[in-house]
Amino acid sequence: MPDPGRARRRRLRSGGPAGETVRGHWVSSEIATTISERAARRRSPATRRQLRGLAVQLLGPLTMLAGVVWAAVQPYRVAFLYPEGKGAYDYLVQPPLLVVLVGLVFALAIAPGLVEDLEGGEHGSPR
């Protein structure tokens, strides 16, 4: 008995149209665009730049959020909330607040310039 998939596989290997004859009619299994074409269109350079810019912009706020969550989960690590017996260093160096500070510095000092340069395209001039 002839294998119906064999001819189709041969056509696919040879780069011909993907499809087969069913009850005398040619039935194409090709969709309008291939998945790879759609993925490529979805990830056009502009879209990729936007996604990258968004990711860079999110790094700072997410870090700050992590610090706030940490402070909520372990409030005793914030000296302002538990001042008994705390010294100068305890007020200067409070881990959850340091995390928030790092996120803030990144969001204000690093991310905006990066996003600006990213939107300037691949061929922007160095500064």
Add this chain to the structure above:
Amino acid sequence: MVPRAETAHWLAASVALFLGLVLLAEVIVGPDVFRRRRWRAYLWPALAFGSSVGLWVIAVFSTFSTLHLLAHAVWAQAALLAGAAQLAAVRGKLRGALPSLAVAAGLLVSGIAFLVHEQNPWLYSRSAFLHHTIGWTLVAASLFPFGQALRPRRLVWSAGFALTWVVLAVLLYADRDAAPIFGRFGELGGP
């Protein structure tokens, strides 16, 4: 007044976290866009170089044990060499795989220093646990810059290197001078 060890570790964690975010951003936007502003190219080498100065200061004050003094001096020296190599790379004075290999060597030596200078077993205390964890993390992470030296364009190496600093920050933030680990605290503290 000299700050407690945990205070210095939390400050180091903040530097590591900031460095991790900067390196992650470079991975996301790509080195070409990242280095479009010259000062950004100098950020990571300068942070490594500056950290080495801070580590030398800590080494000066870590006189309570010879092993700690030596370990901090090793980290300071490793950070100094890695920072210097990266600065030379940014300036164009060092090319090829050498800058990445210097960073790989720095991480490897730092990891070994962490492992060697911790005398207690893993579950002795939180500090002991973190020393072992950080040590093995750095030893394993030295593969990332090594991979960058061999295949500079592979994203996995730069992303892994960036995430290493974030993981290191989390571990350093978790450090306390005296705290239990998984409910255990030393041989006397019991489970």
